[in-house]
Amino acid sequence: MNNSPQDMTAIVKMAIGSDSISVISWPRPVPKADQVIVEVHGTGVCGTDLHIAHDAYPNIPPVVMGHEVAGKVVEIGKEVDPKWMGLRVACETHHQVCKCDFCRDGRRNLCKNKTSMGSFVDGGFADYVAVAEELLHIIPDLITDHEAALTEPLACVCHILLDPPLINVADTVLVTGPGPIGLLAAQVARTKEDNVAVCGLEKDRMRIGIAQELGFVTTHSPEPESFDVVIECSGSESGISTGLKSARRGARYIAVGIVGHDVNFSADTILYKELLVSSGFAATPQSWNRALRLLENSQISLSPLISRVEPLKNWPSVYKDLISTDVLKIVFDPRI
Numbered sequence: 002m003n004n005s006p007q008d009m010t011a012i013v014k015m016a017i018g019s020d021s022i023s024v025i026s027w028p029r030p031v032p033k034a035d036q037v038i039v040e041v042h043g044t045g046v047c048g049t050d051l052h053i054a055h056d057a058y059p060n061i062p063p064v065v066m067g068h069e070v071a072g073k074v075v076e077i078g079k080e081v082d083p084k085w086m087g088l089r090v091a092c093e094t095h096h097q098v099c100k101c102d103f104c105r106d107g108r109r110n111l112c113k114n115k116t117s118m119g120s121f122v123d124g125g126f127a128d129y130v131a132v133a134e135e136l137l138h139i140i141p142d143l144i145t146d147h148e149a150a151l152t153e154p155l156a157c158v159c160h161i162l163l164d165p166p167l168i169n170v171a172d173t174v175l176v177t178g179p180g181p182i183g184l185l186a187a188q189v190a191r192t193k194e195d196n197v198a199v200c201g202l203e204k205d206r207m208r209i210g211i212a213q214e215l216g217f218v219t220t221h222s223p224e225p226e227s228f229d230v231v232i233e234c235s236g237s238e239s240g241i242s243t244g245l246k247s248a249r250r251g252a253r254y255i256a257v258g259i260v261g262h263d264v265n266f267s268a269d270t271i272l273y274k275e276l277l278v279s280s281g282f283a284a285t286p287q288s289w290n291r292a293l294r295l296l297e298n299s300q301i302s303l304s305p306l307i308s309r310v311e312p313l314k315n316w317p318s319v320y321k322d323l324i325s326t327d328v329l330k331i332v333f334d335p336r337i
């Protein structure tokens with residue numbers, strides 16, 4: 002690819018419809034007054050990217066994909082504090098400028114005008130990305146550039162499990178779905194309570210192996226009615242069904258995985274068992290701070306979750322692998 006000096010390489014969703022994603026030359030962003038330019042060092046590939054590819058998640062093409070971004074500030078807009086220049090940062094995703102009640106309350110994730118990077122505005126599957134100063138967080142020194150790309154999904158998990166706190170001392174906890182989000186959720190749950198089991202299917206063998214390496218009890222068929230907290234991370238009909246069956250009467254059932262389409266499940270189980278259903282969507286500034294404190298305290302292990310680091314040009318093979326269960330997290334590093 003022959004980029005002009007003002008261009009860079011990017012993975013772009015060009016139009017609505019599957020098969021409309023290309024690795025192409027794209028204009029290098031110029032910072033607005035309140036923005037910085039981040040030289041991307043790591044952007045995680047997420048299940049949501051697969052939903053965006055299939056239009057099962059809202060998006061406005063053409064748009065550079067990628068929302069789990071970490072890198073280094075290399076340029077700043079004229080209103081930005083110069084202290085950011087050269088710092089390693091991870092980036093919140095909500096770009097809307099809005100004064101609605103949710104945004105004023107710090108719950109920008111619930112804003113009706115929410116415009117996230119990677120789906121509504123250009124994201125981090127590129128050499129550079131423009132990000133508002135208020136969305137930046139400094140990466141702790143002990144976290145690598147590639148691990149830092151997982152701060153965003155970790156912040157989402159912290160938001161869902163800890164704001165408000167849903168796990169109590171001596172709870173038995175089941176995580177259904179041993180993907181990257183499931184293994185982050187299991188680790189966040191373990192910061193509150195040791196008794197955390199991870200459930201997967203036969204085809205999840207590799208992922209279950211990593212869960213065991215991380216020290217979790219694993220199972221293919223959890224005991225019915227035996228968990229105080231179920232954290233559903235598979236985003237699948239079978240995971241939801243297993244979770245509802247495994248929950249004790251009076252348990253908390255937490256929906257984390259995005260399914261992407263309507264599914265059948267026994268809604269009456271919620272009623273008969275008096276389940277408290279909870280969920281959360283994306284992250285808040287508060288949950289970002291929690292995630293960064295957990296990383297600073299070495300309470301979350303990220304490197305076992307990174308299966309591969311890839312150059313942007315390998316998008317076609319990464320996209321194919323995204324639907325397999327033989328990988329966990331794939332991170333793009335545009336520098337390689």
Ligand SMILES: [Zn+2]
Pocket residue numbers: 097099100101102103104105109112113114115
């Ligand atoms: Zn708003």
